[in-house]
Every structure is written in structure tokens, then in C-alpha cells.
Amino acid sequence: MSFEKDYNRLQEIVKKLEEGDLPLQTSLELFEEGIGLFRRCQEELSKAEGKISQLIKSVDQGWEPVPLDLTGGRERD
Amino acid sequence: MAEGLFSSNKILTISQLTAHVRGVLERDRLLQSVWVRGEISDFKFYQKSGHLYFNLKDENSSVNCVMFRGNARNIDFQPGDGLKVIARGYISIFEKYGRYQYYVEEMEPDGLGGLFLSLQQLKERLEREGLFDAKRKRPIPQFADCLGIVTSGDGAALRDIVRIVHQRHPGCHIVVAPAAVQGAEAPAEIARSIEALNQWGFPQVLIVGRGGGSIEDLWAFNTEQVVRAIAESKIPVISAVGHEVDFSLADFAADARAATPTQAGQLAVPDMIACKEQLHDNWLRMCRAMERYCNQKWAQVDYIKERSIWKRPEATIDASRKELQHMMQGMKAGIQNNIRIREMMINRLGMALDTLSPLKVLERGYVIARLENGTVVRSIKQVEDKPQLTLTVRDGEIQVQVKETKAGEWK
Numbered sequence: 001m002s003f004e005k006d007y008n009r010l011q012e013i014v015k016k017l018e019e020g021d022l023p024l025q026t027s028l029e030l031f032e033e034g035i036g037l038f039r040r041c042q043e044e045l046s047k048a049e050g051k052i053s054q055l056i057k058s059v060d061q062g063w064e065p066v067p068l069d070l071t072g073g074r075e076r077d
Numbered sequence: 078m079a080e081g082l083f084s085s086n087k088i089l090t091i092s093q094l095t096a097h098v099r100g101v102l103e104r105d106r107l108l109q110s111v112w113v114r115g116e117i118s119d120f121k122f123y124q125k126s127g128h129l130y131f132n133l134k135d136e137n138s139s140v141n142c143v144m145f146r147g148n149a150r151n152i153d154f155q156p157g158d159g160l161k162v163i164a165r166g167y168i169s170i171f172e173k174y175g176r177y178q179y180y181v182e183e184m185e186p187d188g189l190g191g192l193f194l195s196l197q198q199l200k201e202r203l204e205r206e207g208l209f210d211a212k213r214k215r216p217i218p219q220f221a222d223c224l225g226i227v228t229s230g231d232g233a234a235l236r237d238i239v240r241i242v243h244q245r246h247p248g249c250h251i252v253v254a255p256a257a258v259q260g261a262e263a264p265a266e267i268a269r270s271i272e273a274l275n276q277w278g279f280p281q282v283l284i285v286g287r288g289g290g291s292i293e294d295l296w297a298f299n300t301e302q303v304v305r306a307i308a309e310s311k312i313p314v315i316s317a318v319g320h321e322v323d324f325s326l327a328d329f330a331a332d333a334r335a336a337t338p339t340q341a342g343q344l345a346v347p348d349m350i351a352c353k354e355q356l357h358d359n360w361l362r363m364c365r366a367m368e369r370y371c372n373q374k375w376a377q378v379d380y381i382k383e384r385s386i387w388k389r390p391e392a393t394i395d396a397s398r399k400e401l402q403h404m405m406q407g408m409k410a411g412i413q414n415n416i417r418i419r420e421m422m423i424n425r426l427g428m429a430l431d432t433l434s435p436l437k438v439l440e441r442g443y444v445i446a447r448l449e450n451g452t453v454v455r456s457i458k459q460v461e462d463k464p465q466l467t468l469t470v471r472d473g474e475i476q477v478q479v480k481e482t483k484a485g486e487w488k
Contacts, residue, residue: 003220003222004218004219004220007219007220007352007356008219010356010359010363011359013363014359014362014363014366017363017366017367017370018362018366020366020369020370020373022370024374027367027370031363031367034363038356038359038360038363041356042353042356044248045248045349045352045353045356047248050242050243050246050247050248050249050250050251051250051251052239052251052252052253053250053251053252053253054230054252054253054254054255055225055252055253055254055270055273055274055277057273062276062277063273063274063276063277064277065252065277068253070235070236070239
């Protein structure tokens with residue numbers, strides 16, 4: 001869940017920069033990091049292929065998700 | 078006549094009579110395994126034997142009951158006076174008092190009231206064990222992108238959750254571990270599915286629940302098996318047992334409770350549209366902060382540029398020279414002052430020496446007596462051989478001969 005980490009770090013950076021009493025070098029580094037974080041978060045947010053799976057027992061006795069189609073169940077309601 | 082009466086009938090002892098009644102009772106198939114419904118009264122539990130003694134009664138009748146330790150161990154509620162129960166057992170006779178008794182082999186609380194009673198007792202037991210402690214509760218992750226769902230595979234609850242989750246977070250991966258949510262198999266299936274999702278390990282949050290239903294429909298979520306599976310889940314659990322008012326035990330054990338499946342979906346994943354807005358907002362704030370920061374730094378540079386040292390460097394040097402001169406003067410004055418103090422100290426010492434000088438003593442009429450070798454005479458022992466002495470007075474010396482010595486303190 002790197003998004004959560006990235007997002008929280010970005011907020012932290014914004015707060016630090018807004019407080020403003022940092023050396024120039026640090027400010028520039030934070031700003032650069034912030035831009036990177038923003039880009040990564042934006043990419044993460046634009047991913048939109050939400051999958052639905054069902055967990056079934058695999059041959060090696062572990063678990064594996066297989067695609068689940070929910071549209072067929074609509075009539076059973 | 079009386080004698081005839083006695084002789085024509087068989088006379089039984091009390092024991093024989095009792096044994097006969099017992100035989101009659103024990104041959105009756107109904108009485109050997111009979112279900113009864115009644116209310117407990119006069120309940121007694123004998124710690125030592127582990128047997129339970131009580132009466133079962135209704136409005137008109139009452140019967141003495143015994144439940145032996147072996148059977149009493151298996152009841153999963155706390156019996157007591159006034160409790161309505163359903164029991165199964167057999168009828169026999171307690172020969173000592175010739176009293177018929179109901180020997181209870183199984184017993185459970187009667188009706189919905191009984192169900193609630195055992196629920197209450199289970200709740201208290203699990204509470205004592207600490208399964209519902211607030212400190213066990215874990216936070217629901219802020220940005221889950223893999224969600225596990227334990228519910229019926231074809232219920233409305235699943236579709237409600239999927240709909241709201243994909244509406245809020247289109248990229249979220251939803252994994253369903255189906256389980257019957259009512260019926261005898263439900264508790265085991267729900268527990269197994271929670272375990273399966275934990276073993277698989279990818280979901281960051283689980284929703285366990287079902288849509289609304291009657292109290293009996295929701296009962297699986299009040300079972301010890303389901304409560305324990307939720308408490309033992311390593312992944313945080315949101316319970317969604319569809320009823321607004323009452324709590325299920327699953328709700329107490331879960332890390333968060335939702336009243337409906339839809340609400341559970343809202344708790345489980347973030348609203349990514351709001352998130353995008355916030356992200357953009359953060360971006361703007363960061364840029365503004367950086368701009369402001371740079372402006373500030375430029376202002377500082379401008380301020381430094383305006384300082385006089387860049388404009389008239391010689392003025393700064395003049396000032397430094399003046400300061401140096403001032404310091405030199407101060408140093409000189411300091412040294413002079415020091416010398417003066419030392420002179421005064423020396424004068425004072427000279428005066429002190431003067432008062433201590435032996436010449437001062439001679440002035441006052443004292444004399445110094447010396448032997449020929451110059452030793453000062455301090456004791457009669459030095460002059461026992463009556464030598465010549467030289468006496469020094471203020472203005473010269475006198476030669477004298479010792480004639481006599483006499484010991485004694487000088488007065």
C-alpha cells in the first residue's frame with residue numbers, strides 16, 4: 001500500500017514547506033520529492049481496472065483468486 | 078372379616094411396592110425419553126457432587142428433577158430459578174422417599190428468551206477473556222486497494238458492497254470468500270472464509286457480514302466460532318450485520334462496525350474522487366509554499382545587498398580602527414591603575430616592617446646582650462661560665478662581665 005505512504009509523505013512535505021523555516025537546500029530537496037510523490041499518487045489514482053475475484057483452494061492447498069462474475073447473480077434476488 | 082380381607086390379598090413390603098412402581102415406570106417407553114417444557118424453581122447446585130437439583134413447574138403442577146454431573150457439564154447456559162427451559166430425560170422413582178423424579182439428561186433455555194440468555198452469557202464470557210477490548214481494535218487502513226469480503230456469494234449484500242466500493246475506488250481489487258450466512262453450517266463457513274483470506278494474505282481490510290434479516294437469520298454472527306475468527310484475524314475486520322439497532326457479538330469483536338453493507342464499503346475504501354481533489358490541493362499548496370519561500374529568500378538577498386558595507390567599505394574600516402584605538406586606551410589605563418595599586422601595597426608593607434625593626438625596641442630602652450661569638454643571650458644557661466658580654470644600646474655598645482645568674486621569671 002505505497003499510495004498511503006506516498007500520500008501521507010506528500011502531506012507532511014506540504015506542511016513543512018508551508019512552515020517555511022528550512023535551509024534552502026532542504027526546501028529544494030523536499031520540493032523535488034513532493035513532485036515525485038504527487039506524480040506517483042496521480043498515477044495510482046488513475047488506475048481503474050478494479051477486479052472482482054473469488055478465493056478458491058489451489059492445487060497446492062494454498063488459496064488463489066479466480067475472476068468472479070457478479071452480473072449473473074442479479075436475477076436471483 | 079378383616080382377617081379374610083388380609084388373607085385374600087398378597088401383602089407387600091414398602092420396598093416391594095416401590096420396586097414394583099419403579100418397574101412399571103421404567104417399562105413405559107414414553108417415560109424413558111420424554112421432552113418437557115417448564116420453569117425452574119428451587120434450584121440447587123451441589124459443588125461437591127456436581128449434581129443439580131430443582132423443580133420444573135407450570136401453573137398447576139411441579140415435578141422434582143435431578144441432573145447428574147455428567148449431563149450437567151454439557152449445558153451451555155447458567156440455569157436458575159424462574160428460567161424457562163426445555164428438557165429431555167426419563168421418569169423413575171427415588172426409592173428412599175417413594176417419590177417419582179424426572180432425571181434430566183439434556184436441557185436448554187426455552188424460546189427466544191433462552192436464546193438471548195445464552196447470548197448474554199456468551200458475551201460476558203468472551204468479554205472476560207478480553208476479546209472485545211478497545212485496545213485490541215486496529216485502525217482501518219486509509220487507502221486499502223485490496224478488500225476481502227466474507228458473505229453469501231449470491232446475496233444483495235455482496236453486490237451492495239461491490240457497487241459502493243467501485244464507485245469510490247474504481248481500482249480496488251475485491252476478493253470474495255463466499256460463506257453461508259444462515260443455517261447450521263454458517264458459523265463454520267464464515268470462520269473458514271475469514272481464515273482463508275488471512276492465509277492468502279493480500280487484503281488490507283475485510284468486510285464480514287450480510288444484509289438485514291430477522292434475529293434468527295443473523296444468529297451465525299452471535300456464535301463463538303465467528304466471534305473468535307474475527308478476533309483472531311490478522312487483517313482488520315469491519316462487521317456489517319445488517320441491523321441498525323442491536324449489536325451482534327461479531328460487531329463487538331470487529332475493528333469497526335457498519336450498520337449496512339453499503340456503509341461497510343464506505344468505511345473500507347477511500348473515496349478516490351475526494352482523494353484526487355485533496356491530492357491536487359496538496360500540489361497547489363506545495364507550489365505556493367515553495368514560491369513564497371523563494372520570494373522570502375530573494376527579499377533577504379535584497380536586504381543584504383542594501384547594507385552599507387557594500388556601498389562604503391571604508392566607513393566600516395574607519396569604525397573598526399576607532400574601536401581598536403579605544404581598546405588600546407582602555408588597556409593603557411588599566412595597566413597604569415594596576416601599577417598604582419602595587420605601589421600602595423609596597424608602601425604599606427614598608428611601614429609594617431619599620432614597626433617590627435629591633436632598632437625601634439632599643440629606642441624604648443631595651444638592650445641586646447651578645448656572647449663573644451655574636452650569639453644573642455636568651456637564657457641564664459648561656460652565661461653560666463660568666464663570660465664577657467657585649468650590650469648593644471641605642472647609641473653604642475657596652476662591654477660587661479657576668480657576675481652572677483639567678484633563675485626566675487622576669488617580671
